[in-house]
Amino acid sequence: MAPYYLPIFLLLSTTPLFIHASSKSDLPVGYRLTLAIPSEYTSGFIGRAYLMENDINKPTFRAALSVESVEAGKHSCSLEVFIGDVRVWNSGHYSRFLVSDECILEMTADGDLQLKGPGDRVGWRTGTSGQNVERMQMLRTGNMVLVDAENSIKWQSFNFPTDTMLWGQRLDVATRLTSFPRNSTYFYSFEIQHDRVALFLNSGQFKYSYWEFRPSKNRNITYVQLGWRGLELLDVHGKKIAQVLPFRRPGQEAPRFLALNNGTGNMGLYYYSPEEAGFSPDFRAVNDTCSLPTACRPYGICTFSNDCSCIRFTTGTGSHNEQGSQCGNELSEDPCEGLGRFEMVELDGVTSVLQGGSMGINMSKGECRRRCLEDCTCLAALYDFRNFSGASRCYSYGVMVGIRQIDRSRGLAFMVKVPKGAAQSGGRGRSNPKRWVLVLVGVVDGIIIVMVAGGVVYYYVIRKRRERGSNMASGNPPTEGI
Numbered sequence: 001m002a003p004y005y006l007p008i009f010l011l012l013s014t015t016p017l018f019i020h021a022s023s024k025s026d027l028p029v030g031y032r033l034t035l036a037i038p039s040e041y042t043s044g045f046i047g048r049a050y051l052m053e054n055d056i057n058k059p060t061f062r063a064a065l066s067v068e069s070v071e072a073g074k075h076s077c078s079l080e081v082f083i084g085d086v087r088v089w090n091s092g093h094y095s096r097f098l099v100s101d102e103c104i105l106e107m108t109a110d111g112d113l114q115l116k117g118p119g120d121r122v123g124w125r126t127g128t129s130g131q132n133v134e135r136m137q138m139l140r141t142g143n144m145v146l147v148d149a150e151n152s153i154k155w156q157s158f159n160f161p162t163d164t165m166l167w168g169q170r171l172d173v174a175t176r177l178t179s180f181p182r183n184s185t186y187f188y189s190f191e192i193q194h195d196r197v198a199l200f201l202n203s204g205q206f207k208y209s210y211w212e213f214r215p216s217k218n219r220n221i222t223y224v225q226l227g228w229r230g231l232e233l234l235d236v237h238g239k240k241i242a243q244v245l246p247f248r249r250p251g252q253e254a255p256r257f258l259a260l261n262n263g264t265g266n267m268g269l270y271y272y273s274p275e276e277a278g279f280s281p282d283f284r285a286v287n288d289t290c291s292l293p294t295a296c297r298p299y300g301i302c303t304f305s306n307d308c309s310c311i312r313f314t315t316g317t318g319s320h321n322e323q324g325s326q327c328g329n330e331l332s333e334d335p336c337e338g339l340g341r342f343e344m345v346e347l348d349g350v351t352s353v354l355q356g357g358s359m360g361i362n363m364s365k366g367e368c369r370r371r372c373l374e375d376c377t378c379l380a381a382l383y384d385f386r387n388f389s390g391a392s393r394c395y396s397y398g399v400m401v402g403i404r405q406i407d408r409s410r411g412l413a414f415m416v417k418v419p420k421g422a423a424q425s426g427g428r429g430r431s432n433p434k435r436w437v438l439v440l441v442g443v444v445d446g447i448i449i450v451m452v453a454g455g456v457v458y459y460y461v462i463r464k465r466r467e468r469g470s471n472m473a474s475g476n477p478p479t480e481g482i
Helices: 365-376 441-472
Strands: 006-011 015-026 026-028 029-036 047-056 059-073 074-083 085-091 102-107 113-116 122-125 135-138 144-147 151-155 165-166 170-172 176-179 187-192 199-205 208-212 223-226 232-236 239-246 257-260 269-271 276-284 298-301 308-310 313-315 318-320 342-347 348-350 358-361 380-384 393-397 403-405 412-419
Touching: 026 047, 029 059, 029 403, 059 102, 059 135, 074 102, 074 113, 074 122, 085 165, 085 257, 113 308, 144 165, 176 257, 176 269, 187 257, 199 342, 342 365, 348 412, 358 365, 365 380
Parallel strands: 006 029, 015 047, 298 403
Antiparallel strands: 026 135, 029 102, 047 059, 059 074, 074 085, 102 113, 113 122, 135 144, 144 151, 165 257, 170 223, 176 187, 187 199, 199 208, 223 232, 232 239, 257 269, 269 276, 298 308, 313 318, 342 412, 348 403, 358 393, 380 393, 380 412
8 A cells, every 4th residue: 555645734832732633443554643743942832633533432542643842842742642631651651752853653565553753753653563554543442553454452551551551451460550740750550460459659779658458368479451340450260369448439430551650650430421521530549638759849848737837957057948839859969978977766646658668577666767877778667666576676868758747646756857956946056856847747736726716715715704894784793603
């Protein structure tokens, strides 16, 4: 089949520009589509050409070729899948393909689906050359596939999960969903392991879980799938051993997709509402804001009021991590270059929502503190000797997020690494680290308590005055309480 070309020229716009290039249910070998990118860079520009659609279910699944402004003179070029207006798959999820003048999608004569830039530079491909691929299709599940003449699948988007899992899709053990917040060194992952499914915060060499779900009786998971009632966990025989059940309303349809939120790291099961003509989550893995790992910025503490207070200490150059919403991102000096220049200070009524990073068991709090000081990658430590087995545990943290306020608990100590001399009070000398008031934790709650107490006092004062006035008006002498 001779290739045919469909060039599309985009107009400059700061809002998404959608072009229906095709309403086909499949695309044949030889197909080629070109999006010409405006020469003048505009922040926020998005251009999108819809290629094919599966209209069996509402809302429909559609495939699109998209360009999006990234930086001056550069745009990302990607192949995407949408359900309604929600993007559920993206070829550039892990690595963006940046182009300057044009974005090209081509199904080559030998069956390889490719994204190209100027000069036919290939930036992404399916690697299906020579496998007798004849066309690309969109299945009713939202799975975008390349098939041969006998409809045998040679490549499918379901094998390359991004941040979303669609109904009917399966994920094997050791696979994961990932989401990457913009302008952040962290990323989130939802992972399938033999004994659990869990959410993780990832940062460089560090990895901490903040939510998990385990089958009972220590049964092993082989794969998970999104089914009619929720996320199903299955064993090696395909038998369901557990499931994550959302709240379901009578007559409610099956969840259409599971998604990992880019901004918060929370996971939700999303249902389509015909009345609202949109998607909404009827299940969230984490319902408490302060239980999310990045509810506050680094060195911020999530309080009982779901506000953020910042860890604050002073250095020789002035104050660092000032109180407020703008918390600091790092220590004033590299702890791996300034060995011996740090100390550990204990914060009352504080813990971490992050799990993992264990340094050891059956040790004293002093030993826990010393180990963190000696490990230059350790920024904080949690000492817990409340364990019912009688074994104390010391946890280390290489990131300063996920910190939250709790009721003071005996047997739990959260310690932060700071430069020596940072625990000062306006230059009047060092204070006892255990009495270190560097964190404004619970101030909002304290204000509320004072206001309530003041209201009670005010109420009784006004009541007494009214009673006294009433007694005088009736001619009765005032009485005194005993």
